[in-house]
Amino acid sequence: MHDTNDYLSLFFEPIREYLEDDTVSEILINGAAQIYIERKGRLELTPQRFISEPALKAAAVNVAKSVGRLLNEENPRLDARLPDGSRVHAVIPPLARNGTVIAIRKFTKERLTIEQLITFGSITPEGARLIDTCVKLHRNMIVSGATSSGKTSVLNVLSAYIPDNERILVIEDSSELQLQQNHIVGFETRKPDKNGNGEVTIRDLIHSSLRLRPDRLVIGEIRGGEALDLLQALNTGHAGSMSTIHANNPHDCLFRIETCALLSGIDIPLSALRAQVASAIDVVVHTARLTDGSRKIVAISEVLGLKDGEYQLNDLYAFKIKGISPAGMITGNFAGCGKHPSFLEEAGLMGITLDPEIFEAG
Ligand SMILES: Nc1ncnc2c1ncn2[C@@H]1O[C@H](COP(=O)(O)OP(=O)(O)OP(=O)(O)O)[C@@H](O)[C@H]1O
Ligand SMILES: [Mg+2]
Structure with missing residues (x-):
């Protein structure tokens, strides 16, 4: 070759x-x-x-x-x-x-690290700490964003926070993530051959993974019916799993998961599906590529469940755009949004200190 x-x-x-x-x-x-x-x-x-x-x-x-x-x-x-x-x-x-x-x-040999994201101004150390906390507390997390906004890079950063003593099953369409832990079992899907045979999908691999005793599932991207399999996996254990999805904002991310789950072809009433999404997904990390070409984690939002059939989301930490410099660069800052995460106390009990001040509206 x-x-x-x-x-x-x-x-x-x-x-x-x-x-x-x-x-x-x-x-x-x-x-x-x-x-x-x-x-x-x-x-x-x-x-x-x-x-x-x-x-x-x-x-x-x-x-x-x-x-x-x-x-x-x-x-x-x-x-x-x-x-x-x-x-x-x-x-x-x-x-x-x-x-x-x-x-x-192009495949970048080097995946970005959280330190690099901080240096690039894509997130602050406080935001990174919040993400680390969500991972350590086994929150199920979805990274959302538009095409090429940096979702896979952020998923890689999230997965790096998983402690080394857990068994991680990684499922991807094409292997992009680079997990460094000891106990990783990785899978890659297969496209059908010229005759249309031999296809192995994300759904198939989720099914296999669930029989392979995962502590956490890391799924490269949700694009279709596998969303339903993931929701069911998350609602029956495997807390601390993570994936990415194409969406325009954290709210849209939850709707996109619904839409993808409906593509599974399994008949499930929307209200039941919505309840599954609301209970399966804990945190949405939203990425964006701004008009100046910079990529940022623009929102970290907590899913609080359903109220009157609507998703309740709290932005915990977000990038607020202030303006555009004469050179076309976006100016703004990261700040809290005036709401504490529901897991602030739990974090404390686990020995993780999150400064409540970072959540104050900036
Ligand atoms: N915060 C960042 N700062 C600078 N470059 C970044 C940042 N995040 C990602 N990139 C670069 O942007 C490109 C796209 O990133 P990535 O593959 O993570 O995006 P994606 O949202 O997963 O894309 P796709 O929608 O195609 O899956 C890569 O070349 C990556 O190295
Ligand atoms: Mg990607």
């Missing part, structure tokens, strides 16, 4: 420098003549181009081949992971109007 870089550069000569440049996080190809990259959260148009649409399409088809899949008239979309862990999504014409469209999310 080729070394990944050799192999990639063979088909992707025009973007080789970006594949090799660790400061580039994404490469976006919109047909042969337009290539954007993302650096430090900002998009830049590059001067590079592929020599022709057939050359670009051939590159995409070869990526598909290399992972044992097809990209053709009949299968015009490809979701793949390269051997180095980078994620590729490609769509070919006529579905893609610009010519072949490819997005490459």
